[in-house]
Amino acid sequence: MSFITGVGLTSFGKHEASSSLDLMSQAAQLAISDAGLKRGEIDGVLCGYSTVSPHIMLATVFAEHFGIKPAYAHAVQVGGATGLAMTMLAHHLVEAGIVKHVLVVGGENRLTGQSRDASILALAQVGHPDYEVPLGPTIPAYYGLVASRYMHEYGVTQEDLAEFAVLMRAHALTHPGAQFHDAISVADVMASKPVAMPLKLLDCCPVSDGGAAFVISRERTGPAGVRVRGCAQAHTHQHITAAPALSELGAEMAIAKAKQAAGVAISDVRYAAVYDSFTITLAMLLEDLGLAGRGEAAARVRSGHFGRDGAMPLNTHGGLLSYGHCGVGGAMAHLVETHLQMTGRAGNRQVRDASIALLHGDGGVLSSHVSMFLEQVR
Amino acid sequence: MSEKPTDWTTGAEAIVYQGCAACGALQYFHRSFCVACGAKDPVEKRASGTGTVYATSLVCRAATPETRAHVPYNIVLVDASEGFRLMAHGDNDLSIGDKVTARFVPFAGRLVPYFERQE
Numbered sequence: 210m211s212f213i214t215g216v217g218l219t220s221f222g223k224h225e226a227s228s229s230l231d232l233m234s235q236a237a238q239l240a241i242s243d244a245g246l247k248r249g250e251i252d253g254v255l256c257g258y259s260t261v262s263p264h265i266m267l268a269t270v271f272a273e274h275f276g277i278k279p280a281y282a283h284a285v286q287v288g289g290a291t292g293l294a295m296t297m298l299a300h301h302l303v304e305a306g307i308v309k310h311v312l313v314v315g316g317e318n319r320l321t322g323q324s325r326d327a328s329i330l331a332l333a334q335v336g337h338p339d340y341e342v343p344l345g346p347t348i349p350a351y352y353g354l355v356a357s358r359y360m361h362e363y364g365v366t367q368e369d370l371a372e373f374a375v376l377m378r379a380h381a382l383t384h385p386g387a388q389f390h391d392a393i394s395v396a397d398v399m400a401s402k403p404v405a406m407p408l409k410l411l412d413c414c415p416v417s418d419g420g421a422a423f424v425i426s427r428e429r430t431g432p433a434g435v436r437v438r439g440c441a442q443a444h445t446h447q448h449i450t451a452a453p454a455l456s457e458l459g460a461e462m463a464i465a466k467a468k469q470a471a472g473v474a475i476s477d478v479r480y481a482a483v484y485d486s487f488t489i490t491l492a493m494l495l496e497d498l499g500l501a502g503r504g505e506a507a508a509r510v511r512s513g514h515f516g517r518d519g520a521m522p523l524n525t526h527g528g529l530l531s532y533g534h535c536g537v538g539g540a541m542a543h544l545v546e547t548h549l550q551m552t553g554r555a556g557n558r559q560v561r562d563a564s565i566a567l568l569h570g571d572g573g574v575l576s577s578h579v580s581m582f583l584e585q586v587r
Numbered sequence: 588m589s590e591k592p593t594d595w596t597t598g599a600e601a602i603v604y605q606g607c608a609a610c611g612a613l614q615y616f617h618r619s620f621c622v623a624c625g626a627k628d629p630v631e632k633r634a635s636g637t638g639t640v641y642a643t644s645l646v647c648r649a650a651t652p653e654t655r656a657h658v659p660y661n662i663v664l665v666d667a668s669e670g671f672r673l674m675a676h677g678d679n680d681l682s683i684g685d686k687v688t689a690r691f692v693p694f695a696g697r698l699v700p701y702f703e704r705q706e
Contacts, residue, residue: 403645450673
């Protein structure tokens, strides 16, 4: 068994003069305090990467900066799936008895620490250095390619995709820590500047500064009872040129294995936290995971299915699209929000029932997938 | 052998792929072995330059001064007639399923494959 005993999340947006280590430290302290632990009790550290401050040993750089001497520490790099991949590893580390309390942390001053061009350029390097990068693609272009094909095969429209941006913005409006505080409409998304068609500016997550952290422990440390019920990964390719057909992507493999590991069905799930780097990412993953039929996710958004009061509340903090995306910490915010929902601490965003949650992360260009089920334990 | 092929990635007007003599698998990203069976030295072949559009994305926001000079440019995935997939540039109005033929155009200081709809 492993429990998520504490969570921490900074606001996302601009944190002028905060380094990646500062943002990681802020989130880490919040998570450790939330778990009711002292920092000296943390014996494992897993951290992500920072494109602003790359380092070959970021976990020990962080541990020294933060002031802890863990028995186990290293960085993990799985792109957008890093947060859940670290959580999966932490789960197995505490289950195996190697450590008692693993601090999982990610944070980056990606917005103010480098130019937007530098961010876009750094991220585009997930493309193949010889066969893709010389063509001048960007991350939105990789996902734009996927979107064009998905729309072609399943009859999804740009207006359908816009619904996801509107939903995430509506959720972000209820969270003071979100990067964006202005409501948007489908018409606003449609009228926003073209980035990599069919994706427009409001189909894309922003670049943010921020940090997030959790503590994964062998035993509960307080009243909060959230345990990892089961998780799994799948990795089918790195580069979009080498990706399999839409029907053979890793999300479906990861969720199938995670369902088996957790012994739960999609019909058991009450809350969903799904990676949403772009509107197409969210639309596809919801359908890959079985949270909506093929081509039907947008209709479910329109009917309120994924809203706070709907049957399957989704990313109630606003997701990457509107809470923001600071790199590794970005998708970790999904887990922080899930934890708050499962422990009844989500305030005005609180959903009725979050007893079983499904989380899913995607790294690269739908390259790496992690599915995870969390369960509320009374 | 893993020497770089003579193709557009090294400045030549050609699209090159590899075929495995042992198992027959095709691959586009150059390697010294077959990714399907591991056999060494897959045979290099020059592609005809014809294919079908699999996906498109018109880039309107580029990240470098060199690429910004070209916007908008259409990034396409093309299923080559020989049976492998490649990324390239193409006409801005290409649609999925279009039959296309490659030529080579300068882009940001390089030569890149550029697909046009077949007449």
